[in-house]
Every structure is written in structure tokens, then in C-alpha cells.
Amino acid sequence: MTSVEVQNAYLKLGEFNLQDINLKVESEEFFVILGPSGAGKTVLLDLIAGFSYPKKGKVLLDGEDVTFLPIEKRRIGYMFQDFALFPNMSVFKNIKFGTRYYKIPNVENRIRELMELLDILQLRDRHPTTLSGGEKQRVALARSLILEPKLLLLDEPLSSLDARTKEVLRDEIKETIENVGITTLYVTHDQVEAIVLADRIGIMRDGRLLQIGSSDQIFNTPRDELIARFVGMENIFKGIVKANDDGLISIDVGDTIIEAVSDIAVGKEVTLGIRPENITLQVGETISSARNIFSGKVKQIIPLGPINKVKIDCGFILTAFITKRSSEFLRLSKGREIKALFKASNVYVIGDNH
Amino acid sequence: MFAWKYKTERTLIVFSIVSVLALILVIAPVANTLLSHSPQDLANTAIEPEVYNAIFLSLYAALFTSIAALVLGVPLAFILARKQFAGKSIVESLVDLPLVVPHTVAGIAVLLVWGRTGIFGAPINNIFGVQFYGTVAGIIVAMLFVSFPFMVNSAREGFEGISLDIEQAARTLGASPFEVFRRISLPLAFRGIMVGALLVWARAISEFGAVYIIAYYPMTAPILIANQYLQFGLKASSAIAALLLIITLMVFVLLRFLILKRKAEE
Numbered sequence: 001m002t003s004v005e006v007q008n009a010y011l012k013l014g015e016f017n018l019q020d021i022n023l024k025v026e027s028e029e030f031f032v033i034l035g036p037s038g039a040g041k042t043v044l045l046d047l048i049a050g051f052s053y054p055k056k057g058k059v060l061l062d063g064e065d066v067t068f069l070p071i072e073k074r075r076i077g078y079m080f081q082d083f084a085l086f087p088n089m090s091v092f093k094n095i096k097f098g099t100r101y102y103k104i105p106n107v108e109n110r111i112r113e114l115m116e117l118l119d120i121l122q123l124r125d126r127h128p129t130t131l132s133g134g135e136k137q138r139v140a141l142a143r144s145l146i147l148e149p150k151l152l153l154l155d156e157p158l159s160s161l162d163a164r165t166k167e168v169l170r171d172e173i174k175e176t177i178e179n180v181g182i183t184t185l186y187v188t189h190d191q192v193e194a195i196v197l198a199d200r201i202g203i204m205r206d207g208r209l210l211q212i213g214s215s216d217q218i219f220n221t222p223r224d225e226l227i228a229r230f231v232g233m234e235n236i237f238k239g240i241v242k243a244n245d246d247g248l249i250s251i252d253v254g255d256t257i258i259e260a261v262s263d264i265a266v267g268k269e270v271t272l273g274i275r276p277e278n279i280t281l282q283v284g285e286t287i288s289s290a291r292n293i294f295s296g297k298v299k300q301i302i303p304l305g306p307i308n309k310v311k312i313d314c315g316f317i318l319t320a321f322i323t324k325r326s327s328e329f330l331r332l333s334k335g336r337e338i339k340a341l342f343k344a345s346n347v348y349v350i351g352d353n354h
Numbered sequence: 355m356f357a358w359k360y361k362t363e364r365t366l367i368v369f370s371i372v373s374v375l376a377l378i379l380v381i382a383p384v385a386n387t388l389l390s391h392s393p394q395d396l397a398n399t400a401i402e403p404e405v406y407n408a409i410f411l412s413l414y415a416a417l418f419t420s421i422a423a424l425v426l427g428v429p430l431a432f433i434l435a436r437k438q439f440a441g442k443s444i445v446e447s448l449v450d451l452p453l454v455v456p457h458t459v460a461g462i463a464v465l466l467v468w469g470r471t472g473i474f475g476a477p478i479n480n481i482f483g484v485q486f487y488g489t490v491a492g493i494i495v496a497m498l499f500v501s502f503p504f505m506v507n508s509a510r511e512g513f514e515g516i517s518l519d520i521e522q523a524a525r526t527l528g529a530s531p532f533e534v535f536r537r538i539s540l541p542l543a544f545r546g547i548m549v550g551a552l553l554v555w556a557r558a559i560s561e562f563g564a565v566y567i568i569a570y571y572p573m574t575a576p577i578l579i580a581n582q583y584l585q586f587g588l589k590a591s592s593a594i595a596a597l598l599l600i601i602t603l604m605v606f607v608l609l610r611f612l613i614l615k616r617k618a619e620e
Contacts, residue, residue, distance in 0.1 A: 077526060
């Protein structure tokens, strides 16, 4: 299969700038580009697909320079946000469209197999305008995959679907792509999609790729505060290291002292991040090995489906995720006295890649 | 509340009355022309060689004009719909220019370049022996000049209605730009293009001023009608007018049908 590499790419598109993009997606890897809207994710895909050319830099497919190769010579599949099915052709003709240009042995059989795999055989003679979002998605996927592309690009393919369909199709895309075994670059602003789908994630913002890594790396050790906030590290504090006891540091964050595991020298300024799911709540007498225990009052409870987001005022604000059931068990309500606990090892010192 | 409502309704009533009057102004002459002749009367007029020759000439000169407009207008419409380039607004103005030029002026202007000594007319006459003054070829270039904007603008709307993603998707599936045009853009813009061609045809049939300058003979139907009116008066010309009216109404109905169908699809 094929690897894809973007080297040192710059692109100006109106007011928008893509800057110094360096990225290598390995053969059969599922790579997700995660970023807020307007970050330049689609522009990067367009660059790889050949819809636009860089001002500087290169695009390589399996080491071969394709920077200025016409779109139709790249053999790259592209899934558009709105699926871009041809409204003047039936589902079958949509899927067959590209087989005129690429030699596919046994075309009719291959199409049937692929339609069976994606469960769209019954849609064969339907018109794209009569399909649901999920069906369109499957047809678009089949239309790309039939050509056995070297690389598949997906531009927020789930964003126009309802929540339920989204989940089903997300898993289906992952399964299909794993079955076929194809190098994939997937663009989204949805963290859950990124975690579920990605082998590796690249965080993009303002036309730059800020950090590349596994989802564990990205979500637990974000490179800077901006990324930390974007990936949901809701508790962020700035402070100064006051003591270092053999790798257990105490940081003065103004209102209190937080302990963390790090070997940063005393006197240094640091930014700390604690993920809300790493904070536990207790009522009454506390016996725990957690190094950080704070007493406070519940300030706000925001229900998020099966979990609640709880804000606790301990003189400073801590945000915790706890399950609905735990919420009921602790009889949480606004103003209730509570203790918030987290381990020193769950305190991430941002920018300190330990 | 009541007063407000009453006022609105009063406004609506006044507007409706004015609208009805306006519509009557349009309908009355058309209906009167059609109804003041019996079918027998029209048939008798239609079989006069002078009349059917003129109507036939109008129809087929307009048809060739439509074909020429298609060949010349569709590529231009596609470029205007899809590409940004320096001086695009100038090109757009040029396309619309014939809409504001008085038609007799258009006739003179066309004759000056297509006439025997014109920059187009002279070499074409030398090489192919084709003349434009007083010929069907001349009628067609005059018709084309005045009707070309309708082709370009209508086809352009057709192309603009196609999502760019669809064309790019076709490219990623291996189709060259020309293949994308042939298999995707052209079929999807087909109705817009057909509307343009029909508008050109209708406009070409009705053209008097420009054609009058470049070719009084052979006579197209509008020129024959004017000629009959000047020589023999209103009664002599009105039967031919009714015939031409019927033909143009049929084109018009077809056009409305295509436009409404396109709207329904959108």
C-alpha cells in the first residue's frame, strides 16, 4: 500500500495561510486531523488531492513527488462533506463512474461485492436525491473504494448526519477501511470521532499542525495550553514550583498548592492540566492515597447524557466528570459540601514531556 | 391591530386592481390579434408563398442562430461560471452589451464588420464567396448579435447551479476536465442550456431592427409584417402577425414548462 507525505508545505488561499505543514502518514495508517473549524483542515486535504497547489513544499505518494500532478492522475479517493454524488446517475452508475478510467478486473463482480459489503445492493437503481444521509455516505464510500485508491481522504464525512446515524456510520467506516486496508486521512472537529478512529492524530489550528501523536499522547500530554484546552483538559492552572521532593513537585498556583509528578526545578513557572475525568468526588471522611485533596462546594451540575459535569468551588474552580449514578449516590446538589481528589500522577505539567 | 390589518388589506386591494389593469394591457392586444381571425382566415394567409416563405425563413434562421449560440456560448458560459480571472467583469459587461445597444445601431455595427468590405465580411467573401448583406447568413449574424446574451447568461446559471464538489469528485475518480464537462457539467446544466437556446430562438424570431438593416430581403416574418402594414395597412398585416404570434406562443409555453420544471427540481 501507500504512504503519503507532506513536506514543508505553504499555501495561501485568499486570507487563509497554510504554514509549514510536515506530515507523514504510513501505509494503511488511519490518521485523523483534528481541529476547530477554520483551522485549515480541508485546505490540507485539497492540497493532497491536488485541488490546489502549494506555494512552497511537496506532496509525496510513496516517495514519488505528486505536488503538481493533475487530480485525476493521483488515484486518491475523496469523501466530501456533502458526499457529492452525481445527481444525474443512479447509485450503480455513480459507483461505476471511475471504472472507465482505471482498469479494474471483473468490474461488475467487484461492484456487487462492495455493495454487499456496505449493504447498499438494494439501492442499485435508486437516484441519489432519494437517499438518506447514511445511504449517500455508503454509496460515496463505495464509489471511491471500487477504484482501489492509494489513499482515502475524508472531509468531515459525518458532520451532516444525526447523532445516532453518526455513531453507526463512524464504526462502519472504521470497519470497512480496516477490511480494505487503505491509508486514510480523516478530518474532523469532533474529539470522540478522533479517539475512536485514529491510529494517530494531528492537531491543527490556524493553518498549522501543532502536535502529532497517538490519541493517548494528544489527550494526556498536550504540547501547549491551547491544545490542552481544545482536547478537553478543563482544569488548567499556572504556578511556580516551590519544592521538589525526589520527583514529587509542589506548585503554588496562587490559591493553593498542587502536587504533581515531574522533575522540574524549583522556582520555574509551569502550567498544569488535569482532565476532568481524573478527578474523583467524595463526601464525608476521606481516606485516600491521592496527594491532592480539596474541600469545596458544588457550584454547578451540567448533565451530559450518562455523565454529569460538576463544577466545584474550592476557592478556585475544579471541573470533574462523574457518572450520573455516582452523582445520585453522593446526592450531589448545588451548594453541597464535597471533597475533590486527584493523584499527583494525573496532574500533567504542560510542555514538560515526561 | 384591526386598523393595521385593514390598511394592509386596502393596500393589497389597490395593488391588485393596478395589477389586473397591467395584465389587461398585456393580454388585450395578444388576445385581440388571435381572436380577430378565423382559423380559415389564418390558413388562407399561411398558404400564400410570400407568407410561408417569410415564416419559414424566420424559423430556420433562428434555429441556425440557436445552434451557433450554443457552440459559441456554452464554453464562455462555463468559463464565466467556474473561473476567476483578471478582467472578468469586463468580459461579463461585453456579454451583456447587445442588450443595451439599440437594434438598428446593432444592425449598422454588424453590417460594418460583416459587409463586403468589413473585417470579417471581406476575407470570408474572398475565401468562401459568402456574402452577408441581403442574405440568410447576414440575417443569422444579426440575430446572433442581439440574442447571444440570453444564451450565455442562461447556460451560466445552469453551470453555477452545480456544486464544485461534484465536479471535483469526478476528477478524483479519474475523469479529465473534459470528461467531467461531458459526463457531469453538461448533463447537469442541460436544462439551463436548453432554456438559453430557446430564449435565443424566440429572440431571433422576433428581431426586426438589426435584421432590417443587414437584410431587408429575403424577408423574415417581422419584416414582411412591417412591409405589409406600410403598403396595405393594418388589416393586411394582422393575419400574418397572428400566425407569427401563435408560433412564438408555442415556443413560449415550451420555455415556461422547462423553467418551471427546473424550479420544481431545485
